[in-house]
Amino acid sequence: MTLQIELSGVNKYYGAFHALKNIDLSIKKGTFVALVGPSGCGKSTLLRSLAGLETISGGDMRIAGKLMNGVPPRKRDVAMVFQSYALYPHMTVEENLTYSLRIRGVKKAEARKAAEEVAATTGLSQLMKRYPRELSGGQRQRVAMSRAIIRDPQAFLFDEPLSNLDAALRVHMRKEIRSLHDRLHATSVYVTHDQIEAMTMADHVVVMKDGVIEQQGSPIELYDAPVNRFVAGFIGSPAMNFVPAIVGDDGLHLSLQFGAGLAAGNLRLNQPLKPGSRILAGIRPEHIQLTEAGKGQFSLPVAVVETTGSATFITTATTPEISMVVQGRSNVKSGEQVGFAIDPALVHLFDETTGKRI
Incomplete structure (x- = not known):
């Protein structure tokens, strides 16, 4: 052309x-x-x-x-x-x-x-x-x-x-x-x-x-x-979540750090990385699934719930905040502890210092 x-x-x-x-x-x-x-x-x-x-x-x-x-x-x-x-x-x-x-x-x-x-x-x-x-x-x-x-x-x-x-x-x-x-x-x-x-x-x-x-x-x-x-x-709306993470000793697991006093969530990597290295995990709000507390890969407290009718936007009380989008309506209330699940194949990995994709 x-x-x-x-x-x-x-x-x-x-x-x-x-x-x-x-x-x-x-x-x-x-x-x-x-x-x-x-x-x-x-x-x-x-x-x-x-x-x-x-x-x-x-x-x-x-x-x-x-x-x-x-x-x-x-x-x-x-x-x-x-x-x-x-x-x-x-x-x-x-x-x-x-x-x-x-x-x-x-x-x-x-x-x-x-x-x-x-x-x-x-x-x-x-x-x-x-x-x-x-x-x-x-x-x-x-x-x-x-x-x-x-x-x-x-x-x-x-x-x-x-x-x-x-x-x-x-x-x-x-x-x-x-x-x-x-x-x-x-x-x-x-x-x-x-x-x-x-x-x-x-x-x-x-x-x-x-x-x-x-x-x-x-x-x-x-x-x-x-x-x-x-x-x-x-690119993407709502914007992608960025969570500090540490690669596990086996190089195949990622520990997501949600802030002081909160348990880290673990994800299995699709490719081995250097054990102990610190990276940023990028997770799009629409790629996070809501589960019952204790049944997902990690449980987090909810800070804000916003409903538009066709979708529900949930923000966690963590540092950094985690945003997710649930299609349709949800019974989740502010202050509740809920479970989240993430498909590791949909997680983007970035160098913590340079910001470049890994």
Whole structure:
């Protein structure tokens, strides 16, 4: 498959601050890529660099095979959708859609026809004569996306486009954006701090931290085999539990340390490790099973029980806290002692010092 976007050794400095550090990233044509990470990790800087809104300090950047170093935004043939919609308030929906075509010299009738076709795709046909102030947040975001689509660009760049919407509308718009991507066979780069958005929408997820790509791959690859503690803790909701542990004298058992005054839980390892070594055991909340007290691999006191109806979230009174998810409802009460069981095959092991996967 043809590469649509190629970044090789890309660096970006703001004075002495190194915002992007030797970024290598290849995006195939038609792929939906999500850039995720905490605030300040460099994901928006990377997106703005692709758009030409930031000038890279080093490395090469290609779009559709053409070198983009120093090329101004208007000549990059990419379309950007912003968090703030960035619509022209004095123009109707139709005028907002046709503006980019009109300034390129496209005839008025041809531009209107293109706008009608895009509006039919995005569900805006009945809103063409309205102004942005007369639209809901979801409708404004659809106008912003439609304005990008009408340009038929080499790539779509989304900068946290759903951050201003309420929770229900975000879920709805996630489906709309992904559906549009599939219908258009587009190449999309989507920046978000919400890893659920990334996991549900993207073909390829890029996890960033401090200007570096920590890991990239399919959502399932990142979920099943995170390369370090940071990625493991960032991907998945609720977040992964990290428990200090000591490898037993036989090298085949792991003693989980739950804090002072609490019995250690023992797990059998699937691979031998150095006896006596200290590591971190990563356990996803959804991989812990609830049992009767004394019948699991370990028993712990419960601190908090939260019920949503479809699932129950249980947090233990330990240091560190252990979170688990029970599908459906549970009779467990705060202050009770309950048993927990863990499948050793689902436990992730990390070096206590470096945080790297073992």
